[in-house]
Amino acid sequence: MTEASATTTSISTLRVGLLGCGNVGSQVARILRQDADELQARVGARLELAGIAVRRLGRGRDAELDASLFTDDAQALVAREDIDLVVEVIGGIEPARSLILSALEHGCSVVSANKALLAEDGGTLFEAAAKADRDLYYEAAVAGAIPILRPLRESLAGDRVTRVLGIVNGTTNFILDKMSTTGAGFAEALEEAQELGYAEADPTADIEGFDAAAKAAILASLSFHTRVTAADVYREGITEVTARDVVTARDMGCVVKLLAICDVRDTPAGPAVSARVHPAMIPLSHPLASVREAYNAVFVESENAGALMFYGPGAGGAPTASAVLGDLVTAARHRLDGVSGSGESAHGQCEVLPMGDTVTRYHIALDVDDRAGVLAAVATEFARHGVSIQTMRQDGRGDDAALVLVTHSATDSALSATVEALRAMDMVHEVTAVMRVEADGE
Amino acid sequence: MTEASATTTSISTLRVGLLGCGNVGSQVARILRQDADELQARVGARLELAGIAVRRLGRGRDAELDASLFTDDAQALVAREDIDLVVEVIGGIEPARSLILSALEHGCSVVSANKALLAEDGGTLFEAAAKADRDLYYEAAVAGAIPILRPLRESLAGDRVTRVLGIVNGTTNFILDKMSTTGAGFAEALEEAQELGYAEADPTADIEGFDAAAKAAILASLSFHTRVTAADVYREGITEVTARDVVTARDMGCVVKLLAICDVRDTPAGPAVSARVHPAMIPLSHPLASVREAYNAVFVESENAGALMFYGPGAGGAPTASAVLGDLVTAARHRLDGVSGSGESAHGQCEVLPMGDTVTRYHIALDVDDRAGVLAAVATEFARHGVSIQTMRQDGRGDDAALVLVTHSATDSALSATVEALRAMDMVHEVTAVMRVEADGE
Numbered sequence: 001m002t003e004a005s006a007t008t009t010s011i012s013t014l015r016v017g018l019l020g021c022g023n024v025g026s027q028v029a030r031i032l033r034q035d036a037d038e039l040q041a042r043v044g045a046r047l048e049l050a051g052i053a054v055r056r057l058g059r060g061r062d063a064e065l066d067a068s069l070f071t072d073d074a075q076a077l078v079a080r081e082d083i084d085l086v087v088e089v090i091g092g093i094e095p096a097r098s099l100i101l102s103a104l105e106h107g108c109s110v111v112s113a114n115k116a117l118l119a120e121d122g123g124t125l126f127e128a129a130a131k132a133d134r135d136l137y138y139e140a141a142v143a144g145a146i147p148i149l150r151p152l153r154e155s156l157a158g159d160r161v162t163r164v165l166g167i168v169n170g171t172t173n174f175i176l177d178k179m180s181t182t183g184a185g186f187a188e189a190l191e192e193a194q195e196l197g198y199a200e201a202d203p204t205a206d207i208e209g210f211d212a213a214a215k216a217a218i219l220a221s222l223s224f225h226t227r228v229t230a231a232d233v234y235r236e237g238i239t240e241v242t243a244r245d246v247v248t249a250r251d252m253g254c255v256v257k258l259l260a261i262c263d264v265r266d267t268p269a270g271p272a273v274s275a276r277v278h279p280a281m282i283p284l285s286h287p288l289a290s291v292r293e294a295y296n297a298v299f300v301e302s303e304n305a306g307a308l309m310f311y312g313p314g315a316g317g318a319p320t321a322s323a324v325l326g327d328l329v330t331a332a333r334h335r336l337d338g339v340s341g342s343g344e345s346a347h348g349q350c351e352v353l354p355m356g357d358t359v360t361r362y363h364i365a366l367d368v369d370d371r372a373g374v375l376a377a378v379a380t381e382f383a384r385h386g387v388s389i390q391t392m393r394q395d396g397r398g399d400d401a402a403l404v405l406v407t408h409s410a411t412d413s414a415l416s417a418t419v420e421a422l423r424a425m426d427m428v429h430e431v432t433a434v435m436r437v438e439a440d441g442e
Numbered sequence: 443m444t445e446a447s448a449t450t451t452s453i454s455t456l457r458v459g460l461l462g463c464g465n466v467g468s469q470v471a472r473i474l475r476q477d478a479d480e481l482q483a484r485v486g487a488r489l490e491l492a493g494i495a496v497r498r499l500g501r502g503r504d505a506e507l508d509a510s511l512f513t514d515d516a517q518a519l520v521a522r523e524d525i526d527l528v529v530e531v532i533g534g535i536e537p538a539r540s541l542i543l544s545a546l547e548h549g550c551s552v553v554s555a556n557k558a559l560l561a562e563d564g565g566t567l568f569e570a571a572a573k574a575d576r577d578l579y580y581e582a583a584v585a586g587a588i589p590i591l592r593p594l595r596e597s598l599a600g601d602r603v604t605r606v607l608g609i610v611n612g613t614t615n616f617i618l619d620k621m622s623t624t625g626a627g628f629a630e631a632l633e634e635a636q637e638l639g640y641a642e643a644d645p646t647a648d649i650e651g652f653d654a655a656a657k658a659a660i661l662a663s664l665s666f667h668t669r670v671t672a673a674d675v676y677r678e679g680i681t682e683v684t685a686r687d688v689v690t691a692r693d694m695g696c697v698v699k700l701l702a703i704c705d706v707r708d709t710p711a712g713p714a715v716s717a718r719v720h721p722a723m724i725p726l727s728h729p730l731a732s733v734r735e736a737y738n739a740v741f742v743e744s745e746n747a748g749a750l751m752f753y754g755p756g757a758g759g760a761p762t763a764s765a766v767l768g769d770l771v772t773a774a775r776h777r778l779d780g781v782s783g784s785g786e787s788a789h790g791q792c793e794v795l796p797m798g799d800t801v802t803r804y805h806i807a808l809d810v811d812d813r814a815g816v817l818a819a820v821a822t823e824f825a826r827h828g829v830s831i832q833t834m835r836q837d838g839r840g841d842d843a844a845l846v847l848v849t850h851s852a853t854d855s856a857l858s859a860t861v862e863a864l865r866a867m868d869m870v871h872e873v874t875a876v877m878r879v880e881a882d883g884e
Contacts, residue, residue, distance in 0.1 A: 150597050160480070305587035309754065312747060313749070318745075326597040
């Protein structure tokens, strides 16, 4: 069916094969159709949608799309000789990986929005793209419409990125924002997010941080020219964040956000990177603190540029399609020029640190005996682990007292060992809250 | 002196000629030296600083720079056969334009930070670059370190930008932020900005909006694929903004910012663009409202991506050098690949509207007679000009009353004609404030 339309590729037309026609794919198809003339002016050649692979034929499709474009044989589509550019928006590891590899082998440049695949096995894909001398772009895989990968790869190519802090999951930001503005608990805020379509029926990938962890791996890889996979990323979701944590944060002049944090620091063995996803308190004065609802933002610190922030919608069909189309235009221009992009560089070859070796700070709240000597005993426990206390507040409440502390920077292993030791102390009734504190300039 | 080091360019080294060694140029030279190995890994060839043109030889220079690199003959430097890439950070129209044109003619790619030149005569430069098949990049010309031109040109290449709102001048943002947070008047805030080095001894280019207008021309050109020059940009500075305006804005839930605004709208004759710079009230809830001190931010609205914001330091030696280096790495990669960038596209060929035809809203405050019939007479004057009133508040104060209005959207000519008519009314003692209102969703 699709082979009938195969013709020799001429320089005045580039033919696009689309893998997937759901939320994002249908928007890509719409823009290719509606903005065909404008895209032609920008690219210097016509972008023609030449085929669309879907899992099942005949389901409700955009009436504007010619039924003959559709196929359920994705493998045949990427192998078609007349296809120049492949857009992969089916997601997941397989068959996406095999299809992308096959497309590259068949001489197509590829644009993908597949964060899970890029984070798990980007290396294989980049090598295949380099071998085929074709482009592989994936701006849409991180933070939807927000241009962040291209700025990291190109705009900051003459700078050294030192840290990336990202709000890269809209679902969790919506939930935490609700909890912060309405006082709702986690379960209630999740329910509202589901009702409004910000969270899926099975919200695991979002609320447990898997989605953000994949994006953290991609951000760390590009920022530090080092291959970081999803498995390298420490991950904690937001299911344990309580309404009380949110109130405590506010009292401290902070707000709770789920952050993807990537940084690099010098060690005796050379520069080492870490990548992690967890809830954290950040000061209200930080630009990330004002990122509301389901918006995303990525805050980038570099040696020369200083602090930059990129803000916008992190999901949605049309916004994600905008990022896909931007990549597609670049890949198309490259095809016309007979070149490919500069590829993904892993020359940094930094060690990836385990979570225990990363440096952070803890906010800790304790219920303790309200008697003399408790403060000294608690402080001694911190000192024994080499953890220095920045602020401490004690509120007496009759028999017991609440102790609220924020530490100075220390390794996460020292901080978590301190918490374990506190839990074991007789005079400590309960450790009521533990949360990392980030981005406050220490 | 410099000719002695001329050698045939080999693919493993690209030679950089630097025009200007002031605040930005010295930082470019430092990064090229300090990060030489890292840049080599990213480019795939060595970037060698081969010559630096300065106005006067022998002044205090970075001791790390070889004295033999310096020359006061910029024209000879750009004509040297061994130079592959030229960085222009001297600013101003001439001799910068002649030097860039000469560099392109001699086969160099050029990176410039020169907003004034790009905004006045970009067309000549782009044509010369296209003719020479060389790159001309200028990310540093707008909003310093913030990657904004590359995202507009490439990331959003598959989208349609509809409006750009930018805080693109750090000096005026610092002054307005001071006025807003401390209640200071303009003169006092300007003095503080000068003491802290945020404003120059002669602050005209900043406070009168010339600097922002040049950036608006560049942003409009890229956003709408239409050539817009600084002369096309309507311009009002911040010297007339009073402490009272700032208080009034706060009462209305707004803050006063100097905005560069570029938009496109459909007219019977086709899409038409406008570009303007003036103080405006924007709602406190808008992401631009939280851009404090001397920071810059550019808010971009597009059909598919929705609303994006790019935030960071808009000036300074190292931040601006970061943007220059990013362009330099791209230009260097292109030289190795034997290609040039896609150039600047003016295929949009939109009409550029005069200010009178642009659509905006006004906040207007009046002192009027405190008697019956005044409100009706004022409202009639608005209606006579076809201007619809959104909100009106009247505060009696004995003999006279204060009337505070915000209009709905109308053409600027209708709005300014209304203000003139109000001034001529007997019952209007004084028009105490007029300011445009932007970005509040109407």
